[in-house]
Amino acid sequence: MVLAIDVGNTRIKASVFEDNTVLENFVFEKNELEKKIKKILEKFQNCSDLIVASVGNVEKQSFLAFEKELNIHFFTHEDIFPFTNKYSTPKTLGIDRMILASGATLQFPKQNRLVIDAGTCITYDFIDENDNYLGGAISPGLRLRYEALHNFTARLPLLTLDAPESYIGDSTAQAIHSGVVNGFVYEIDGFIDEYQGNFANFIIILTGGDAEFLAKRLKNTIFANSNFLLESLNQTFQYKIDND
Incomplete structure (x- = not known):
């Protein structure tokens, strides 16, 4: 399972995926980030990867708090894209x-x-x-x-x-x-x-x-x-x- 997180200018959106199937969607405020991730991982204990796309002002450390539980990837301009x-x-x-x-x-x-x-x-x-x-x-x-x-x-x-x-x-x-x-x-x-x-x-x-x-x-x-x-x-x- 993959936990995908989109950090926007206003709020954070997240989805848990099994291959290409969405299991559940979440929307929450930036100050709730670590608490919400913990709850999601409690519910979906088979999550192995956390992937992040961010344009908002959220410290990477908030995600790195989970690096012992998940493989964490922040998308950057250096990644491979299909275009x-x-x-x-x-x-x-x-x-x-x-x-x-x-x-x-x-x-x-x-x-x-x-x-x-x-x-x-x-x-x-x-x-x-x-x-x-x-x-x-x-x-x-x-x-x-x-x-x-x-x-x-x-x-x-x-x-x-x-x-x-x-x-x-x-x-x-x-x-x-x-x-x-x-x-x-x-x-x-x-x-x-x-x-x-x-x-x-x-x-x-x-x-x-x-x-x-x-x-x-x-x-x-x-x-x-x-x-x-x-x-x-x-x-x-x-x-x-x-x-x-």
Whole structure:
């Protein structure tokens, strides 16, 4: 068994895998890390490997506390990936984005793939049908957009995510919801249209914490999987074992 952990900007997500089958998923705060890992290992005592992809601020020592019980691997730019990295600054490409690109390459061979990860930030990552990672885009996620409107204006309230009643907001709150949510959806659909206009044999993968909220609002046909990063992390680990 493998325990895969994704340390994000906001929270930590984890999954236990038996080969490629997910046995259980977990979500918890960063200050709960060691306690949660202990509980997971008590429940899944056959776990042999702990694999980590991290963009968040968590000390490695928190994981190394378990090195007597598990083989621990932190994914880095030096690892083996199933694509060719064409990013002009390859060492600055986030490990989470590399893991997503890896999962897309392994799960959807010989296709053009656009991975959209809607979390604290929204990232777009494009891997062509020849397994070249070409790049993508980064912009603020839904929560950051709400916070920016509140933090950088004098009077706009801080709202939490809610579906707008109409694209015409008839109150300040509804205008904010319309601007944030509809603007977000139009952005994603606009990027998808641009890629689809330039590449055939195309698949769109939507993931991240806001994937389910967004999936039914997008006009384009997508493959939505909120657990895609952890599944990709496990698949990349299996790929590494097979190709070391």
